[in-house]
Amino acid sequence: MTNNFVFNDSLPVAPLKIAALESCKELAGMVNDHIVRFRRNDMEELMRRKEDLHYRGYDVDSYLLNCRCPRFGTGEAKAVINESVRGTDIYVMVDVMNYSIPYTVSGYTNHMSPDDHFQDLKRIVGACVSTAHRVNVVMPFLYESRQHKRSKRESLDCAMALEELANMGVDNIITFDAHDPRVQNAIPLIGFDNFMPTYQFVKSLFAHDPHIEIDQEHLMIISPDEGAMNRAVYLANNLGVDMGMFYKRRDYSQVIGGRNPIVAHEFLGSSVEGKTVLIIDDMISSGESMLDTAKELK
Template identity: 60%
Template sequence: MDQLNIDFKESIPVAQLGIIPLESSRELGQKVNEYIVSWRNDRLSTNQGNILFENYKKDTYIIDSKCSRFGSGEAKGTIYESIRGKDLYFIVDVTNYNVKYKLCGYENRMSPDDHYSDLKRLIAAAAGKARRINVIMPFLYESRQHKRTSRESLDCAVALQELKSIGVDNIITFDAHDPRVQNAIPLSGFESIQPNYQFIKALFNSVDDLIVDSDHMMMISPDEGAMSRVVYYANVLGIDMGMFYKRRDYSTVVNGRNPIVAHEFLGASVEGKDVIIIDDMISSGESMLDTARELKKRKAKRVFVASTFGLFTNGLESFDKAYEEGVISKILTTNCIYQTPELLSKPYYVNVDMSKYVALLIESLNHDRSISELLDPSDKIHRLLKKYNNR
């Protein structure tokens, strides 16, 4: 809290703050709001009498809003408070399938397309009256369709250009499947943030007997796409890394993709070492569990899985079985997207809470301060590692 006072007490906000969490992100939005309310109430500033600090301290910064649906499934977005001149932050989880609506008497679960449409509706409801519009979309909409390999749609690029065209100034996402998709809007604000510090902190808090050195621990990339993430962790922790690559059958397509024939490993021996598999998402989990089994075959000691987004599209049974068999020890995913009560109750699951980090991002941007230190937490990780080793 002292650091927050030092950082912001002399700063002037861009405009009055407004947070609009969509139904898909109500819980995360409420936690973010509570942090900001607490920080601002405790903060002492020499500029409190300045007109620019009008309504700086409030009981809540959440703007009352709603997306209502007609019986036909059509919808409208409504904002129930004045947002003129405000710095607005929309928070949306496009993967939250637990949000439902009625369609011609049937109950429908909302898809990513539905959540994205609701986001556009509420931005349209702002009607250009806000000072600045920012979108926090932890799981980037259509980020898995980010490149063209044949006659295909470029959905993510189209969505980014569409958001820009309706007035969005900044887009903040976490661990984009391929951050190069920002090239679709090169003159707009776009940040793909890695929750590196939060993962390491959560792992250290949940496992108290790790030995963090090259003789006892190793970072693993499950495929070539996660290499950059794993290289960062390995360098900042001072340990070795290894990589699997997926040998696929390109003559066959199953569920929209080429099936994996084998996982080939590149790297030093993992025998007797704790290994941490890092990736951006767990979808069905099949590939991740195959990687974990391959590591156990190579006599790895314990296998920890860390992934920003835990979708678990095929349920948790395969993970339960892997835990019972000793294939995995812990699974860490963030609360940026919907987590089922069943997942939260699992003995192997570690919830990585991102609400404080999101609140700090919003607070920094609202004060027009650099977020460079938030994007590269190397120093914080080194301090955390030193504290853990001296425990």
């Protein structure tokens, strides 16, 4: 399959560069390999366009930017970019949930938290935004997306983080299955793409267990709380099966571990007897809700 539609209908914004932070190097390598193969798919058309300045740097061996974020002995860090980014279209890739990266502070070993990853992201943006043509951020898990609304006197961290990136000069933010995509209202004048992986999820699920029977007698979609209801409704509608949901009854008279404890999970929906049930949620933190939901269903 040729890439003629790429050449005939659109032009590259600028030469592409992928700035992969340490937390996202493996994914960035896969993206880079895919783009290299894709852009070399139609060599005849590409050779004909070689002299076009719009295609400067279109066909290269690697689009990965030579950059890093070294740390001082105090734990402080800086971003270092070892090649020119003038006039390029930069995609900075970061995984703020990668807890596996250690660093040393005054002889003690720490593991990078989401805050550390976000600071490194800002360092890379700050190092290249002044000369790059455009800076885009690819963040598979949206930083602070759990703190997306204010219900009392508390910080609104996700909105503040997005505004900070917008003020630094970031043009686009790309994420997947944000906890609440309405948080993009904090940055209405820059691009915000929230891709839902529903198809990939269903494809992997049925490939893993091909014996699942998709009909109302054998399958049911369950939402473990109100927050996941939209996802469950969408999936149930597309598969043509019934849906049920739980809602959490909390004790608002006390706070334990920074939140109101859950007293019980109440179920709304038809009988699940003899059915395969699919529990759909957007994320698992402690796993408590998922375990409680599974116990109630059993």
